[in-house]
Amino acid sequence: MSRKLTIIQAITEAMDQKLSDDQRVMLLGEDIGVNGGVFRATDGLLEKYGPDRVVDTPLAEAGIIGSAIGLSMNGMIPIVEIQFLAFIYPGFEQIVSHAARMRYRTRGQYHVPMVIRTPYGAGIRGPELHSESVETFFAHVPGLKVVAPSSPYDAKGLLISAIEDPDPVIFLEPTKIYRAFKEEVPEEMYRVPIGKAKVAREGNDLSIFAWGAMVRVAEDAAKQIERERGWSCEVIDLRTIYPLDREAIVKSVKKTGRALVVHEAHKTAGMGAEIISIINDEALIYMKAPVKRIAGFDVPVPQFSIEDDYLPTSERVKLGIEQTIQF
C-alpha cells in the first residue's frame, strides 16, 4: 500500500517506523518533543514513544551532538535534529573531531551509528543563517556520509538507510520543498541505498547533476529547453553527496558528452568541482564542451529579499545549457 506524502511526512514516518522497529533508536534535539520540531518533523512522536526516546534537549548543539556520540558508542542509535544547518557550527568540532574519527581511532572497536538531520538551503524567506548549503564542509571530512534527498520516496528510504548505517550520516533536508509536493510513498519500511544516484529524467544531449531542492530547478529547465530548443537533457539526482555515485555520473556523460552541475552551495570548492574532477578522470575524451557550474555565488546567502537572486534558477540553468550545447 502506498499513499501520497510530502517530504516532511515521509521523514516523520521513517523515524516513527524505526522508533517502533528498534528500541535503540532515540531522537534528540531542540523543541522536538512537545512542539514536534520547528518544522514538525517529530510531531506526535513524543506522545507515542515517551520522553526517554524523544528528548527535548537544552539549547546546545555541541552538547546534543557530543552526548549523542556517547549514546551511540554505548549501544544507542541517536537521531539528532539540528534546527537549521547553520546552527550546527557549535557542534562542528564534535562531528569532525569525534563522530567522524571514533571508529578510526579505536580501529573499529567503537563506532558512532548516529544520524544528524537538518533542514538546509534557501528559498523560505528565512532570517539570516537559516538558508545555508554548506554540504562541502561535511563531504570533506573522512568518516562522514552526506545525504540530501529531493523527494518524499527517497527521503523515507534514505533516512531508514541512514539510521541503519553503522557510520555517522549527515542527513540534509531541503527546506524549500519540505511541503512543496506529494508523491506515492509505500507504507512499509524500505531502503534507498546511500551512495546511489538516480536518473530523474532521461536525455541524450546534456547531463545535469543536482541534489536536494535543485533537482526540481534542473528538471524545470530541462523541460523548458526541450520545448523551446528541442534539446533533450538528462537530470541525475545524486541523492548522496559523499560518497558520490561515480558510475552514474560517468555513465550519463559518456552518453551525452556534455554536463552541467547545479548546486545552491557556493561555487568555489562546492561539490560541482568534485563532479567535474570525476568527469575529468573518467570521461574526458567523451566531452564535447567544458563542464558548466550553475551555483550559489561566493557570497554569504543574502537577506531574503534577494535570496531568489542568489539561488540558481531555471533561467540561469537554461542559459548554462545553451552555452554548453553551443560551445
Place this chain on the structure above:
Amino acid sequence: MSELTNLYQVLTPDGELLENIGDKLDDAMIVKMYESMVLVRAFDRKSVHLQRQGRMGTYAPFEGQEAAQIGSALALSPGDWLFPTYRDHAAAIVHGQSLSRVFLYWMGHMEGSISPEGKNIMPPCVPIATQMVHAVGTAWASKLKQEKHVSLAFFGDGASSEGDFHEALNFAGVFKTPTIFLCQNNGYAISVPLAQQSASKTIAQRGAAYDIPGIRVDGNDVFAVWLTTRAAIERGLAGLGPTLIEVITHRYGAHTTADDPTKYRDQHILAEEWRSKRDPIDRLRKYMDKHGLWNEMREAALNKQVAEQIDKALIEAESYPKSKPSDMFQHVYAEPTWMIKEQEQELPKPKGERGVTA
C-alpha cells in the same frame, strides 16, 4: 596558585589520618594504591627518557598527579567508562590499559588506543573538554539500559573555560546521568595560571550553577580522592546524577616534552612547595610505614618488579608489528568508500612487489 584551603583531606602530608577510614578502605586497597602510584611514576619517567632518546614521540608527563588519577580510577568497577585526556594514562593503566598499549600510543602507532577486552577505556582525548559530553552520553545510555555503570571524565583547569565543559555539566544535570567529572586542577593550562583562566576562585563552585555537587579535594591525598570518587559513583548509581570533583594537584614537569616550563613559572620554588612537601607517594608511604604496611624490603622488591614490568612492556611495544601505510585506509568506515579503496592503490608498493616501486 590555586587556593589550598577548604580542601577535603583525609591523609595529611605527614601521613596522619584526619578521619576513620577503617570500614571503607582496607589495607589491601591501600597497598594497591601505593604500588600503582610507584608503577605509573616509573612509567612516566621512563616515557620522558624514551622521548629524549628519540624512541617515542612528544609525551605528556603526569608526575605529581598520581594520587589524582590512581585514587579516582581505582574507585571504578571494571565495566565503567573512562574518558582520559592525553595526560591521564595513569588512570587508564589502573583501569586496565596495558603499559605496552600506552607506549604504542606515544610511539604513534595506529593501534595505540585500543581498549582491553571488557573495558571501556576511550582514546586519550586531545581537543580540550570535548570528551566531557561523551561521558554524559555513555552514562545516559547506561541509565537507559539500566546498567549499573558510571562514566568518569578527566579534564584540567583550562578545560573549564571551554563551552563543552558547561554543556556537559548542564546536560548531565538535566538528564541526571551517572557521570563523574574529575578536574585535575594543576594550576596551569600549559602556561596560563588559573587566576588568568577565570575569575572563579574554584572549579568546584561551577557545579552550583548546574545544581551539581561540586567538591574540592586535596588531589595529592589518594584516600580523599578515592573516597570522594566512590561517593560520587554511589550517588550516580543511586540515580542522583552527576558529581563535579575538583582535585588540587601539581604537575612537576613540563606540559609536554615539547614545552619548557621555566619560561612561565619558577620550577625551583614549585618543586620545593610540592615535591618536597606534598608528594602523593611520599605521603602514602609515611602512612604505610606508621601502620606497618610497608618496609624497605618490600620497597626494593616493588621497584625491581616495576622496572621489569616496564622493560617487558617496552620490549613488547618496540617489537609490536609496525603500522603499515595501508593501515591508514582501514576503519574510516565500516565499508571503505570507492575513493578510499582506490587511493590505497596509489600508495607506492615496497620494492619487489607488483606495482610502483618506492
